[in-house]
Amino acid sequence: MLKISDLTKKFGAFQALNVGQIDIPRGQVTGIVGPNGAGKTTLFNTVGGAFRPDTGQVMLDGTDITGLPPHKLAEQGLVRTFQISRDLGALTILENLLLARPGQLGESITASLFSRARIRAEEENAVEQARTLLERVDLWRLADQSAANLSGGQKKLLEVLRAMMLSPKVILLDEPAAGVAPTMEGVLADFILSLKAEGVTFAIVEHDMEMIERLCDSVYVMTEGREMMHGSFHEVTSDPRVLEAYLGSMV
Numbered sequence: 001m002l003k004i005s006d007l008t009k010k011f012g013a014f015q016a017l018n019v020g021q022i023d024i025p026r027g028q029v030t031g032i033v034g035p036n037g038a039g040k041t042t043l044f045n046t047v048g049g050a051f052r053p054d055t056g057q058v059m060l061d062g063t064d065i066t067g068l069p070p071h072k073l074a075e076q077g078l079v080r081t082f083q084i085s086r087d088l089g090a091l092t093i094l095e096n097l098l099l100a101r102p103g104q105l106g107e108s109i110t111a112s113l114f115s116r117a118r119i120r121a122e123e124e125n126a127v128e129q130a131r132t133l134l135e136r137v138d139l140w141r142l143a144d145q146s147a148a149n150l151s152g153g154q155k156k157l158l159e160v161l162r163a164m165m166l167s168p169k170v171i172l173l174d175e176p177a178a179g180v181a182p183t184m185e186g187v188l189a190d191f192i193l194s195l196k197a198e199g200v201t202f203a204i205v206e207h208d209m210e211m212i213e214r215l216c217d218s219v220y221v222m223t224e225g226r227e228m229m230h231g232s233f234h235e236v237t238s239d240p241r242v243l244e245a246y247l248g249s250m251v
Ligand SMILES: Nc1ncnc2c1ncn2[C@@H]1O[C@H](COP(=O)(O)OP(=O)(O)OP(=O)(O)O)[C@@H](O)[C@H]1O
Pocket: 011, 016, 034, 035, 036, 037, 038, 039, 040, 041, 042, 043
């Protein structure tokens, strides 16, 4: 589904990313792990349109999407999640979802002058889509409350729902377990797996190895900007090179 080839990114003289080949298969959850500074966030930023790569190629379902900005990537079916920021926290839960979806008709002045009814229908569709998503995770009853009041786990659910408003093929999911109480981790994991069962493809950057084990069909281990190893959770966690990469980052 997503093929990342020879992707590089430098910050000044520092080579933060130097990936050979990372494949994110259709309908699977692929984990990306590695010690601090390994380049995981830079990979997501470069694939997700925040940075342009220096070299390399990203193909999504057969289409070259290299270097496209986030709104173009979303049109193609690739969406990256972001933490619910302070600004988004000030909005209600429903507003968070409605804002995640770029206005289609509403962006054109001509359309807004001549197609009020269509715009209203479009907005009603968006509310309906948001309601369906919120009901799935039992957040519809809180739709009018400020997102800032949600627990860490509920905020993570909201991040995923915001991505789902764009009906993506692929979600780049940033640290789903971060700031989530252990009791909520299972709820979050089950929701991600239910989306996977419906055909959504995930790439997940995560430090929490229990979450990786629970979610991932396969795992890439990154170190020093490169993909060092790829395999099942048990293959990568029993490989001495992986242990060494983690220990090496701590000394
Ligand atoms: N905008 C930037 N400017 C300069 N250097 C950067 C920038 N972003 C990241 N780096 C550097 O690139 C390297 C990789 O960072 P990155 O954040 O991608 O690692 P990571 O694997 O996500 O780490 P962590 O697990 O700690 O989030 C680090 O050495 C970091 O300092």
